Amino acid sequence: MRRTSIKLAIIVLSIFLAPLLPIAHGQQVTDWELLVPEGAVIKEPLKLAPRITTLENKTVALRWNGKPNGEIMLNKLAELLKEKIPTVKIVKLYEVERSTIHTEAPGSTAQSVDAEAKMIKEKYKPDLVIGSQAD
Amino acid sequence: MYQLGIEKAGIPTVTIATNEFVGLARSVMKSEGAPDMAFAEVQHPVGGIKKEEVEARAKVIIDDVIKKATSWKPAAVASTAKESYYPAKTVKLQGTYEEVNAFFFKQKWTDGLPIFPPTREKVKEMLAGTSAPPDKVIMKLPPRQGGLTVEGIAINAVMAGCKPEYMPVLVSAFETIGKAYEKKWNLRQTQVTTNPVSIVLIVSGPIAKELGVHSGAGLFGPEYHANATIGRAFQTILRNVGGAHSPSPNQATHGQSGEFTMCIAESESNPWGTLRTQLGFKKEDNAVIAFPIFQRRNVNDHWNTTGKGILANTAQEMAMVENPMLRDSGIILLIGPEHADTISKDKWTLADMRRFLYEWGRVPLSRFTPGGSGWAAIPKWIAEAPEQTNMVPVVDKPEDIIVGVAGGAGKHSVLLIGGYAEAIAGPINK
Numbered sequence: 001m002r003r004t005s006i007k008l009a010i011i012v013l014s015i016f017l018a019p020l021l022p023i024a025h026g027q028q029v030t031d032w033e034l035l036v037p038e039g040a041v042i043k044e045p046l047k048l049a050p051r052i053t054t055l056e057n058k059t060v061a062l063r064w065n066g067k068p069n070g071e072i073m074l075n076k077l078a079e080l081l082k083e084k085i086p087t088v089k090i091v092k093l094y095e096v097e098r099s100t101i102h103t104e105a106p107g108s109t110a111q112s113v114d115a116e117a118k119m120i121k122e123k124y125k126p127d128l129v130i131g132s133q134a135d
Numbered sequence: 136m137y138q139l140g141i142e143k144a145g146i147p148t149v150t151i152a153t154n155e156f157v158g159l160a161r162s163v164m165k166s167e168g169a170p171d172m173a174f175a176e177v178q179h180p181v182g183g184i185k186k187e188e189v190e191a192r193a194k195v196i197i198d199d200v201i202k203k204a205t206s207w208k209p210a211a212v213a214s215t216a217k218e219s220y221y222p223a224k225t226v227k228l229q230g231t232y233e234e235v236n237a238f239f240f241k242q243k244w245t246d247g248l249p250i251f252p253p254t255r256e257k258v259k260e261m262l263a264g265t266s267a268p269p270d271k272v273i274m275k276l277p278p279r280q281g282g283l284t285v286e287g288i289a290i291n292a293v294m295a296g297c298k299p300e301y302m303p304v305l306v307s308a309f310e311t312i313g314k315a316y317e318k319k320w321n322l323r324q325t326q327v328t329t330n331p332v333s334i335v336l337i338v339s340g341p342i343a344k345e346l347g348v349h350s351g352a353g354l355f356g357p358e359y360h361a362n363a364t365i366g367r368a369f370q371t372i373l374r375n376v377g378g379a380h381s382p383s384p385n386q387a388t389h390g391q392s393g394e395f396t397m398c399i400a401e402s403e404s405n406p407w408g409t410l411r412t413q414l415g416f417k418k419e420d421n422a423v424i425a426f427p428i429f430q431r432r433n434v435n436d437h438w439n440t441t442g443k444g445i446l447a448n449t450a451q452e453m454a455m456v457e458n459p460m461l462r463d464s465g466i467i468l469l470i471g472p473e474h475a476d477t478i479s480k481d482k483w484t485l486a487d488m489r490r491f492l493y494e495w496g497r498v499p500l501s502r503f504t505p506g507g508s509g510w511a512a513i514p515k516w517i518a519e520a521p522e523q524t525n526m527v528p529v530v531d532k533p534e535d536i537i538v539g540v541a542g543g544a545g546k547h548s549v550l551l552i553g554g555y556a557e558a559i560a561g562p563i564n565k
Contacts, residue, residue, distance in 0.1 A: 027231055048169065050145070051147050068182035117140035117146075130149045
């Protein structure tokens with residue numbers, strides 16, 4: 001009887017003392033509502049240009065971003081395109097319009113990008129532009 | 136970006152990107168609102184290999200180029216135009232503090248170190264540190280073009296462990312950068328380059344002492360709460376809102392530790408004025424300076440007892456770290472107090488120091504390959520000189536060297552070597 005009373009007392013005491021025991025903060029399961037740190041991206045989708053279905057008799061402009069060997073790659077692609085499609089006309093912008101050779105250069109803005117595109121369109125009238133990017 | 140301009144003009148494109156960089160290309164594409172683009176992937180690298188190898192890679196991709204030119208169609212994507220920048224979205228989780236951190240890490244919202252969870256209560260407390268309204272859109276951060284609001288700054292500041300009183304520095308930093316970015320300040324390149332570039336924030340003025348932003352011994356190191364957390368919040372925002380995550384689109388080959396945190400103050404004990412006065416502010420103003428840097432270069436000079444000797448040593452260190460990017464950006468020289476004492480006792484003026492460093496911090500022209508990437512950055516009057524042993528200055532003009540004082544005891548100064556954009560400064564408004 002006495003042992004049972006002692007056991008009961010220990011159990012009751014534990015129930016009252018348990019909330020006071022230190023609980024590692026990290027181990028406590030909590031409901032969290034947290035703010036997302038990313039920020040929204042809001043953009044109306046850009047409409048891409050209509051696609052072509054053949055390169056026969058088309059003008060293809062090649063644009064180099066100035067990174068090493070990019071022009072070698074484009075020169076070889078030009079040669080291979082002519083082999084496969086003899087009627088294609090190639091315009092190497094990096095030879096005839098050296099101002100088009102640049103990466104995301106300092107000073108590039110939406111306005112300068114659009115202005116360059118307009119110049120290429122009006123002056124060279126390409127049906128397709130193949131560009132080399134990155135390293 | 137230029138290929139997207141072509142598309143907008145009504146001409147279809149095919150873009151060749153190496154498999155290591157196509158992720159960056161797609162990120163830029165998305166940030167500009169393009170649903171998709173025709174990419175032809177080529178094996179990386181294209182640069183730094185022999186001509187025959189480049190041509191072999193071209194043969195591998197030619198059929199794909201033709202296919203992308205004639206058969207490819209873009210995927211459709213839903214417009215995000217009806218979303219708003221404020222208030223921020225929320226995420227509900229049930230778990231321990233460690234589980235919250237694991238979730239944030241998985242989302243790539245952390246720098247790999249534990250964060251403080253950004254609860255509504257904590258963000259509200261943080262916002263109390265600034266008078267700027269929480270819904271104010273400061274800028275869109277490249278390359279992701281995420282909209283950064285004052286609330287967004289507060290969310291990331293909570294995560295980084297900032298105190299609310301630090302908020303004006305962060306808000307002012309991004310306001311300053313936002314205005315400069317509109318005028319072509321090259322933030323985009325610093326976010327995505329393969330170079331190890333990171334933006335240092337320098338807090339300048341009486342507010343530095345008020346906030347405890349440290350300008351003395353070990354200022355670039357740990358143990359200074361304001362330095363550590365303001366810098367951390369700033370870098371976290373560049374990643375989370377700007378999307379500059381490693382390994383893509385942040386293509387930094389090695390990166391640098393400044394991408395964890397890099398925020399300091401400059402000393403007000405500067406015999407030549409302060410960085411902020413050289414950048415157009417008054418002595419009584421508070422300003423924050425942002426400067427993208429490749430590296431910090433130590434000027435270790437324990438032996439010169441004259442100002443000229445220390446400056447000559449400094450010029451030599453400048454020449455060691457010469458690169459073409461310097462000419463877009465310039466240098467900040469932070470003179471250690473002991474060096475500053477020696478140089479000022481020899482009566483050097485700011486203009487004299489700049490002129491001396493410009494004249495002495497030079498590299499031989501023969502280091503550059505005509506037509507190589509560095510050649511384009513050489514001033515014309517040097518490139519066209521008949522004598523090929525001419526010495527090329529590492530900056531375009533003496534005023535591109537800005538001089539401050541910082542640091543503790545010891546005979547050291549430090550060069551902050553700029554890249555992609557010049558140092559800019561803006562007012563800190565509470």
